[in-house]
Structure formats: structure tokens, C-alpha cells
Amino acid sequence: MKTKQKIIIAGPCAAESQEQVISCAKELKKRGIKIMRASLWKPRTVPGFEGVGEKGVTWLAQVTKMGITVATEVLFPDQVSLVLKIIGKKGNVNKILFWLGSRNQNHYLQRGVALRINEEAPKSVRLLIKNQPWKEERHWLGIVDHVLSSGLSPKRVILNHRGFSPKGKNPLKMRNLPDFEMAMRIKEKTGLAMIVDPSHIGGTVDNVFRIIKEAKQYDFDGMMVEVHPEPEKAKSDAKQQLNFQEFDQLLKAF
Ligand code: PEP
Numbered sequence: 330m331k332t333k334q335k336i337i338i339a340g341p342c343a344a345e346s347q348e349q350v351i352s353c354a355k356e357l358k359k360r361g362i363k364i365m366r367a368s369l370w371k372p373r374t375v376p377g378f379e380g381v382g383e384k385g386v387t388w389l390a391q392v393t394k395m396g397i398t399v400a401t402e403v404l405f406p407d408q409v410s411l412v413l414k415i416i417g418k419k420g421n422v423n424k425i426l427f428w429l430g431s432r433n434q435n436h437y438l439q440r441g442v443a444l445r446i447n448e449e450a451p452k453s454v455r456l457l458i459k460n461q462p463w464k465e466e467r468h469w470l471g472i473v474d475h476v477l478s479s480g481l482s483p484k485r486v487i488l489n490h491r492g493f494s495p496k497g498k499n500p501l502k503m504r505n506l507p508d509f510e511m512a513m514r515i516k517e518k519t520g521l522a523m524i525v526d527p528s529h530i531g532g533t534v535d536n537v538f539r540i541i542k543e544a545k546q547y548d549f550d551g552m553m554v555e556v557h558p559e560p561e562k563a564k565s566d567a568k569q570q571l572n573f574q575e576f577d578q579l580l581k582a583f
């Protein structure tokens with residue numbers, strides 16, 4: 330039986346400088362990784378680094394010219410248009426994956442982002458949806474319904490399990506607690522691809538490895554993991570970002 334190729338998305342939590350983005354893309358290219366994550370806009374739980382915003386789009390455009398698809402979070406439909414416009418001029422507009430983050434739980438915006446992608450992006454551009462922070466299956470399914478009501482083809486939608494805000498037992502001090510059974514039920518009910526985000530579940534490098542070991546027992550279609558050329562200098566999520574040596578070990582373990 331032919332096994333389906335896993336979706337592997339790797340890269341820094343956030344785009345910080347042109348040099349960091351390009352050096353990361355080169356490392357990923359060496360390893361044959363086809364999708365690089367790097368957030369430009371970062372909604373935060375408490376005030377902090379909110380991303381470099383618009384100026385980073387040209388850095389991502391350069392990455393698309395290296396043949397790598399760029400994945401970035403968008404909060405508003407206008408950010409979709411802006412990224413499409415700039416990458417359309419300076420890079421390869423076919424190589425973009427947008428995502429809706431866990432903190433963006435306004436259904437007008439979720440549907441609006443999907444609508445804008447459907448109206449303005451080439452068919453190869455996809456949308457990834459992270460689950461909401463609180464544990465509730467109905468709400469997660471609701472996000473999917475809101476997004477699909479835009480008319481965006483389900484073939485262009487991927488789900489991502491990033492765990493739920495911890496309540497109750499948490500001996501390994503995970504940043505967010507996974508519910509792999511729920512993720513599998515949602516994959517089954519929606520028929521959409523489901524990947525796992527060990528970085529935002531684990532919160533530390535050690536926990537990223539633990540989570541991947543556990544997630545392997547389930548039918549995930551891939552993973553999205555944070556990797557940084559110099560994790561200790563990262564402006565956000567420094568504790569959970571892997572260096573490239575650790576990333577190589579993780580790829581072997583997945
Ligand atoms: C992120 O991907 O960097 C992020 C902030 O994730 P989440 O929305 O899952 O917290």
C-alpha cells in the first residue's frame with residue numbers, strides 16, 4: 330500500500346529579520362522540507378513582540394522564490410490581500426499557506442479570511458486552522474463550518490491540533506494539553522487533513538519530543554513544528570523552538 334506523504338511545516342515562531350528567515354529557508358531546503366512557517370503578525374496573550382508585520386512579507390516572497398511554500402498567520406482579510414499583493418509582485422504567489430491561529434475566535438473574521446482567499450488567491454493557496462484555546466469539540470467543528478461556508482474547497486483546508494489551555498493534571502507541565510482522540514474524531518467527521526503542532530502543545534524542546542512520540546500512535550497527516558537557527562535568541566516562544574540538530578532528530582522520530 331502506498332503511504333501518503335506527510336505534511337511537514339517547520340520554521341521559526343516569528344519572522345524576525347531577513348537574515349533569520351533566509352538562513353532558516355536554506356536549512357529547510359537542504360532537508361527537502363517544502364513548507365516554512367514564520368509569523369508576521371502575532372496576537373499575544375500578554376503584551377510583547379507582535380511581529381514585524383508588513384515589512385516581513387518581502388522576506389517571505391524571497392523564500393517562495395527558493396521553491397518553498399511560506400505559512401503565516403493572518404487575523405484579518407486585508408492581511409490576506411496584502412500578502413497576496415506583495416508576494417504576487419516579488420515572489421511566487423502559488424506558494425502560500427495562510428493560517429487562522431487559536432486566538433482568533435471571531436467567526437466573521439474566520440469566514441472573512443477564507444472568503445478573501447477564495448476570491449483572490451490561486452487555487453494552490455491553502456488555509457490551515459488551529460483549534461481554539463478551550464476544550465470543546467462543538468466549537469472546533471463550528472470554526473470549520475464557518476470557514477467552509479465561505480465556499481473555499483475542503484481540499485484547500487487543513488486542521489492543526491495545538492492542544493487546549495491546561496486544566497487539571499499536568500505533570501509534564503505541557504503548555505497546552507492535547508486531546509488526540511478528539512482530533513481524530515474531528516478528522517473523521519470533517520474528512521479534512523489533520524496535523525499536530527507539538528511546539529504549542531509541549532512548550533519546551535523535551536516536551537516536543539514527548540508529544541511526537543505519543544502523536545505517532547494516531548493517524549495525523551503531518552506536523553507543524555517551530556525551528557529556529559538560534560532558539561535562545563528568539564523573540565517569541567524561545568523555550569520550545571528546536572535548533573536544526575534537534576530538528577533532524579525529530580524528523581527521524583516522526
Ligand atoms: C504560533 O503558531 O506561533 C501560535 C501563536 O500558535 P497558537 O495560535 O496555537 O497559540
Ligand code: MN
Binds near residue numbers: 566
Ligand atoms: Mn509560536
